[in-house]
Amino acid sequence: MGLSRKALRTTAVGAVSATLIAGTALGLAPTAQAASSGVDFVDITGDGGTVLKANVVKPAGADGTHRYPLLVMPTSWGLPQIEYLAQAQKLADSGYVVVTYNVRGFWQSGGEIEVAGPPDIADASKVIDWALANTPADAQHIGMAGVSYGAGISLLAAAHDKRIKAVASLSGWANLIDSIYSGRTQHTQAAGLLYGAGTITGRPSAELQQVFQDFFASNLSKEQDMLNWGAKRSATTYLDQINAGGAAIMMANGWGDTIFPPNQYADFYEKLTGPKRLEFRPGDHATAELTGLFGLPNDVWTDTERWFDHYLKGDDNGINREQPVQLKSRSAGGYEGYPDWKSVGATQRKLALSGTTTIHTNVDSGADGGVVFLSSILDQLAQLPPVASIPLLPRYWAAVWQSEKYASAQQVRGTAKLHTTLTPTKESGTLVAYLYDVGPLGLGKLVSNAPYTFHGRTPGKPFGVDLELFSTAYDVPAGHRLALVVDTVDPLYIEHNPSGAQLTFSSPANDPSYVSIPLREQ
Structure with missing residues (x-):
């Protein structure tokens, strides 16, 4: 039943190779600007003493006499810490202190891959602590943003750290199990890609290796363990805490996302009670955001900055008065606005x-x-x-x-x-x-x-x-x-x-x- 382990690994490695080539390209474009753009590469001590490799971009002329809104951006699965530099520089130019960091277990950061487990969420708070102590960041105006893995961590961090006032979760997940195990069926290629990328670019924890082993082997005796593992790493589990905190949540995804399908985002969106926005566009996992990572014009990143400008800076840019559900058809045409998700297919x-x-x-x-x-x-x-x-x-x-x-x-x-x-x-x-x-x-x-x-x-x-x-x-x-x-x-x-x-x-x-x-x- 299903793919053999050999076939699965072959599929994963092929897909991962393409991902790493893209990731390398993403890193090369903004790196050349680093020396002249005031980018500081730093080590931040995360949970349990784990060293997280990070970079800091501050507004030009920041001298500590003025405080700026803080944006913290965890990296995507398998990509290095320079992933967001192009966007970080743009955001810093518009008045933000931006700290991006390589999530534990990947590349030069220490620790093991925990898949948005408790250590990862504690790391996000440690990064905020460090930024408040070492940069001209404003403790009253803190946001988190990320693509894919960074998106999931950002949502979860908002449930556990009330200092976070706004989130942009791009191509992420709200329910991990509904993403790769929907219909009680293993999404082989999606999970294979994650497993392969994690093995090549990072250090999977023993727990993660066991979860993947049971997943691919269809080990029903361990199914409840896997469900519990996924629930701990899903924002849906902490919905009440997110709503109580009142953070402004923006979520964006592609219709064809084969890692994190759109349904689980839409279901979660409907249950949020604070300020919220949901955007769906054509594309697969993180492809809608891709050009923005090169610093090119990009609708997702434009709306992300507008979201933070309103909810962290207080700019009256109108984003709060727009229809909060924005969709773009796969076939043609521009954006369609709806008051809520249930009105989409009325x-x-x-x-x-x-x-x-x-x-x-x-x-x-x-x-x-x-x-x-x-x-x-x-x-x-x-x-x-x-x-x-x-x-x-x-x-x-x-x-x-x-x-x-x-x-x-x-x-x-x-x-x-x-x-x-x-x-x-x-x-x-x-x-x-x-x-x-x-x-x-x-x-x-x-x-x-x-x-x-x-x-x-x-x-x-x-x-x-x-x-x-x-x-x-x-x-x-x-x-x-x-x-x-x-x-x-x-x-x-x-x-x-x-x-x-x-x-x-x-x-x-x-x-x-x-x-x-x-x-x-x-």
Whole structure:
């Protein structure tokens, strides 16, 4: 079941190589400016005496007689401390003291990788302590920001350190388990990339190595341990503390993020009670922020600075009066504003999944979610998502339902939801649901997907399945139709289908099966 350990490591190392090349490039661009820009490279003592490699950028002419808002920025997973220098210099030029630091366990920082565990959160507070003691930072105006790993740490730090008044969490996570184990299914390529990058650029702790080992081995006896481990590292666990602290939270992500899918961000956003903002754009993990790390114009970083300018400096720049949910469709057009997440897909249209359909398992039908990073980047840059010929999908291994042709364009916004009745022939199994935009020639472009795994079911006994597909914004042209495809094998995920297993989907009269499509109000 799933990928062999050798294949998994090969996939991870290939992906990590590309990540490290990009990370090296990110570091080279701003380094040349360091000598003339007043960048100080320092050592900061973190939790337990661990040395954190950091850099400090201050406003020009800062002499200690004036205090400036402080921004603390932990690095992304696997990237060096110079990752944010281009943005740090811009922020310092606009009046911030900026401290960026390499998270423990990576590169030259000491310690081991704890995956946003308690030592990492304590480190963030230690960095704040150091900045207040050694720079002209204002203790009343402190923010944290980061991309990916730094985003997750920033959210968690806000729950534990009330000095933090504003956060920009970019391409991060609020729920770690929902990110890499959604639908009770291991996201193989995503976790493999993290594991490979952590091994190459850092020093994984013994606990982390055991978690990954149990994860890839599908060790169900350790599942609760993994859930507990993930909960300790998820901002959702500390929601009440974040709300009590009242920090202004901005979150931004890509629709196609294969590491931290958008659903978990949207769910968390809806439960925040303080000042908040949610932005979704086309792209994969951290690709929307990438050009900004080179110092180029970038919407994410522009809004990040505006967010801090308002909530740390008190600038009346209007960001607090804009619609707090800002989306950009994968298909075309500009930004769309909404008052909240539930207003995004206010209209629901159900596609009936009628009849009874049986599929066999263990063979990839040709319907796939793509390749981590590559597929969503192609979608972002060229609007080329993964495709499949819907008429040619073998019905022996794939179940297919299609809508009628739409007379007008359908603007899919938000989270499509699958409801069906499943009867397995084995006690465990995995299915993957795909929503496709199908053109006149039957070519389907992937709109969304999600995996679902079950264990401990009675063979031959039906049960209900409710599955949220990954949230998206996609415009289906007039004359096209939507198709729901379900199969059992996808390279993105570990599958749990015993040899020879079959899955039967039915639609009882008293509980009909459907996929609910969220649509923007026209």
